[in-house]
Amino acid sequence: xxxxxxxxxxxxxxxxxxxxxxxxxxxxxxxxxxxxxxxxxxxxxxxxxxxxxxxxxxxxxxxxxxxxxxxxxxxxxxxxxxxxxxxxxxxxxxxxxxxxxxxxxxxxxxxxxxxxxxxxxxxxxxxxxxxxxxxxxxxxxxxxxxxxxxxxxxxxxxxxxxxxxxxxxxxxxxxxxxxxxxxxxxxxxxxxxxxxxxxxxxxxxxxxxxxxxxxxxxxxxxxxxxxxxxxxxxxxxxxxxxxxxxxxxxxxxxxxxxxxxxxxxxxxxxxxxxxxxxxxxxxxxxxxxxxxxxxxxxxxxxxxxxxxxxxxxxxxxxxxxxxxxxxxxxxxxxxxxxxxxxxxxxxxxxxxxxxxxxxxxxxxxxxxxxxxxxxxxxx
Ligand SMILES: [Zn+2]
Numbered sequence: 001x002x003x004x005x006x007x008x009x010x011x012x013x014x015x016x017x018x019x020x021x022x023x024x025x026x027x028x029x030x031x032x033x034x035x036x037x038x039x040x041x042x043x044x045x046x047x048x049x050x051x052x053x054x055x056x057x058x059x060x061x062x063x064x065x066x067x068x069x070x071x072x073x074x075x076x077x078x079x080x081x082x083x084x085x086x087x088x089x090x091x092x093x094x095x096x097x098x099x100x101x102x103x104x105x106x107x108x109x110x111x112x113x114x115x116x117x118x119x120x121x122x123x124x125x126x127x128x129x130x131x132x133x134x135x136x137x138x139x140x141x142x143x144x145x146x147x148x149x150x151x152x153x154x155x156x157x158x159x160x161x162x163x164x165x166x167x168x169x170x171x172x173x174x175x176x177x178x179x180x181x182x183x184x185x186x187x188x189x190x191x192x193x194x195x196x197x198x199x200x201x202x203x204x205x206x207x208x209x210x211x212x213x214x215x216x217x218x219x220x221x222x223x224x225x226x227x228x229x230x231x232x233x234x235x236x237x238x239x240x241x242x243x244x245x246x247x248x249x250x251x252x253x254x255x256x257x258x259x260x261x262x263x264x265x266x267x268x269x270x271x272x273x274x275x276x277x278x279x280x281x282x283x284x285x286x287x288x289x290x291x292x293x294x295x296x297x298x299x300x301x302x303x304x305x306x307x308x309x310x311x312x313x314x315x316x317x318x319x320x321x322x323x324x325x326x327x328x329x330x331x332x333x334x335x336x337x338x339x340x341x342x343x344x345x346x347x348x349x350x351x352x353x354x355x356x357x358x359x360x361x362x363x364x365x366x367x368x369x370x371x372x373x374x375x376x377x378x379x
Contacts, residue, residue, distance in 0.1 A: 003028050003046045004374050006039055007339060010051030014058055015313035016320070016330035025056060027337040027374035035331050049376055051341050054368050057312050058329045059088030059338025061319040062294040064196075064220050064254040064279035066127070067116060068095035068104045074130040074283040081282065082114040085293040086367035086379055088338035089328055090114060091279075091319070093196055093220065093254075094121035094165025097138070098149035101126075101157065109160060113372060115336075117323060119165035119196045120154050122146065122184045127167075132285065139167050140174030147187045154191050162323050163218075164188045168209060169200030169228070178204045178212070185212050194322070196220055198254070202228050207240040215248030218322055222251040222275060223268055225261035225355050230268060237271045245273070250322050253314075255291040255300075255354070256281030262353045265304055274306055277322060278314035290352045295342070295365045300351050303361030308344070337374035342367060 003026035012023040012035065019035075026034035026046075041048065062085075067078040072095045081087050096104040101120060109116045121127065121138060124146040129136030138144060154161045166184035167173065173180050181197060181204070188195040196218040199209055206228045213219060222230060230241040230251075245251065253260060253275050268274070278301055280286075280294045291297060298311050306314075320329030327335050342365045349361045367379035 003033055003039070005371065005376055006041065006046050006048045007051050007056055007341065007371065008048055010054045010056035010341060012056045012331065013309055013312045014331045015309055016058065016317040017332060019331070020309055025331060025339060027371065030373040031337045032331050032333055032335045034333070047376060049369060055342045055344050057340045057342065058316045058331050059336065059372070060086060060294055060315050060340045061089040061091065061329055062087045062279050062282070062315070063091045063252055063277045063319040063322060064093050064281045065090045066095045066283035067092050068108060071100065071103055071107065072127060074127055074285065076282055076284055076287050078112055078114055078116060081293060082370065082372070083377065083379060084367060085295055086340040086342065086370040087294050088115060088340065088370060088372050090116050091162070091323065092116055092118045094119050094167065095126050097121035097124045097126035098146050098153035099124040101153050105157065105160065116160070117162045118160055119163045120150055120161045122150050122164055122166045122180060122187060124149065135171065137167065137172035137174055139172050139176055139180040142176055142179060145180060145183050147183050150187050151190055154193065163194040163196055164191070165196050165198070167198035168204055169198065170203060171200045172198060178208055181209060181212055194218060199224065199228055206230065206238065210240045210244045210249065213244060213249045216250065218250040218252050219244070220252040220254035220279070220281070221256065221259035223253055223261060223264045224259045225264060229261065229264050231264050235267050235270070237268065237273050250276045252277040252279055253297060254279050254281040255286070255297045256283065257286040257291070258354045260354045262304065262357045262359060269304060269306065274310060275314055277319045278311065279319070290354055295367060299361060299364040302363050302365070303351060303359060337371060339371040340367070341369040341371070
């Protein structure tokens, strides 16, 4: 049987199968159908794309985005992230809560061709007060905590909702301290799905937050700057962080506006503590910098010395595991027919983190084309 699309001659990097080789990829009926050297063109109907000189990865997954565009002030256009960034799965983390998830689903998620999955915010209206001039954390008023509604909406939307989002920290939860996290813990347990936990400045402290996370839960903004950073002043990793990883807590970057520090990342990598997942936390206030997008965030880790294969794993196979979606982030036969076709550029590139440190990088990843459900789009 013929293939619908062949991507030929790229350097295929699929950490889920330990593949790093120049290979062809075949897609049929929206899924991965074949991988190998010199795949036959089939019945002649196949579309072919020459990926020579490019890197071809399973469709990139951005585990932390805000794409409730127009429905929330922090949302950005998911199609921009798809077309410009070659990201095929966008995970929205708590833009919507149970009070407005229906609109997110019907007005946006169901109307675009790109896959959007979501962590549902424990707070009723999600992240509703987030702009340059208005910044009101949705966890700051305990009257907004909506455990019963969150359970109901998550149960009714299990095809899209992958977990519960809670934001704690001085900015996100004000005087509420750990209370929103404790409620999210109860909701996640009731639903038997993971939590993604945001942390910003204390209170609460990192060593108060992490003990409430279990295997499969995600700490995002994991390499944030002081205070509540994962590193100690003498260049070590905090014990609470080491213990959390040992019990299976997932450490996600979530770069965003204020949540990523090169200095912290260098210390973490020097201690052998690479992130589990690399995500952008792209939103209205980070898309024009310092986060920009997923490929920029991945490129920063290349420049910090994380090997390319590891960087790819952190945006494909690793987030797929975190999402409990083995059909994503892999070129195993039958998986979603998604691929990101990237240029690995060398030169001198300026990168900046959330605290204004600049580094001159020697390489970066850029989008060349993207395959979604077996359909090719040039970037
Ligand atoms: Zn975020």
